[in-house]
Amino acid sequence: MTLRRQIQFWLISLFAFCAFLYVFSGVLLPFVAGAAVAYLLDPVCDRLEKLGMGRLWATFTILLAFVFLLILFFILLLPVLGNQLASFLERFPELVRQLQGLVNDQMGQRLAEAAGINLADLQASMAEMVGQGAAFVGKLAQSVWSGGQALLSILSLFVITPVVAFYLLLDWDHMIAKIDGWLPRDHLEEIRGLAREMDGAVAGFVRGQLSVCLLLGAFYAIALAVAGLNFGLLIGMGAGLVSFIPFVGAGLGFIVSMGVGVVQFWPEWPMILVIGAVFAVGQFLEGNILQPKLVGNSTGLHPVTLMFALFAFGYLFGFVGMLIAVPAAAMIGVLARFALKQYLASPVYTGSRRLSKIGPEDTASQEGANE
Known part of the structure; x- marks a missing residue:
């Protein structure tokens, strides 16, 4: 097959x-979630097999513990x-109004004097900014809720996902071997090498x-709840779960918790200051201990x-797209680095084809002319 046919x-x-993905994104969530669970738990299952447990019993034990x-x-x-979420959403407009009033009354005059601007202009700007933020949060919550309804009901998700994960985890090694048998024979080692690199990137991250x-x-x-912050459990869990986006989870958690704390x-x-110190300690732990030890530069x-x-991916395929965004981006990154490596070694970059067309006599005469 020619290069053009392969690209096509x-x-x-x-x-x-x-x-x-686009057509069936509305029904893929339980299956994508099941595949993700099987992928995450496959190393545990392999380790149990090495300890002498059969694949069926290892799969059953792992899934039972996971479901439990x-x-x-x-x-x-x-x-x-x-x-806490229902209470927070109910009290959110009142919290915003209290924070706005507190800033206007207690801090607005000082900020206006320090910046040399009119207090009325500052209040109008802050009101507009707060209104835009509230509208954004409302739209985001509405889109998440409607997207969750469109994907599948919660009941079907938690019924189908364990079943899918069980069968995929049970047959994982056989599926990998079957897919390996479908690979083009002429590029077998290159594809296996790329697959290992992709697996390391995705699994590590x-x-x-x-x-x-x-x-x-x-x-x-735990820290925010111990500090006595209202909705501390909700804010802390939310900040932790969103922390896979660098600086976004901690930033949003810090802003929300400081607003509620004020x-x-x-x-x-x-x-x-205690509320702020919680996130400072969390960032120190994440940047110096957790990320280097658990993730690294995978x-x-x-x-x-x-x-x-x-x-x-979220825009194109909804919530399912967000689930596959990070693995897909990691795999695309591996392919992009491979393509760049091929380009740097090709005559397009090195110009070796052009030099090969110049004979030795031409090269010597060119060097003499340069001297």
Whole structure:
């Protein structure tokens, strides 16, 4: 097959895959979630096999423990988080008005004097900014809620996902061997090498970042709850779960918690400083301990690239797109680095083809002319 035919074949395959995601994005969530669970738990299953347990019993044990922990989470934490979320959404407009009034009355005059601007203009600007922020939060919550309804019901998600994960985890090694048998024989080693690099990037980031998110979420939630912050459990868990986007999770959590803390504790500055210190300690732990130990530089993705992938895949394929955004971006990054390596070694970059057309006599005469 010529190079042109190969490019056409892979472009058509990519288009068919994207069309499949677009058409069936409304029903793919349980299956994508099941595949993600199977991928995450496959190393554990392999380790149990090495210890002498059969694949069937290892799969059954792992899935049973996973479902048990999931049920425990929904029984113990979900009601508390749901109540805090409902209360937070109900009180959000009032919190915004209190914060705006507090800033205008207590700090507005000082800020206006320091900046040399009119207080009325400052208040109008802040009111507009707060209104835009509230509108954005409302639209975001509405889109998430409508998207969740459009994908599938929660019941079907938690019924189908464990079943899909069980069968995929049980047959994982056989599926990998079958796919390996479909690879083009002429490029077998190159494709295997790229697949290993992709697996290292995706596994390192997904498994490592998932651990970071859970640990940070637990730290933020416990610390804010101990500090007595209203909605501390909800804000901490949310900040931890969104921390897979660099600086976004901690930034949003810090802004929301400081806003709630100012309204709740003002004028008790020490308590407000405690809230800020929680996120300072969390950032220190994430940047110096958790990220280097659990994630490292596994994906090679720039934070801007990661955020673009999340927004782009989410826009194209909805919530399912956001689930596959990071693995897809990591795999695309591996392919892009491979393509760049091929380009740097090609005559297009080195110019070796042009030099080969110049004979030795021409080269010698050119060197003499240069002298």
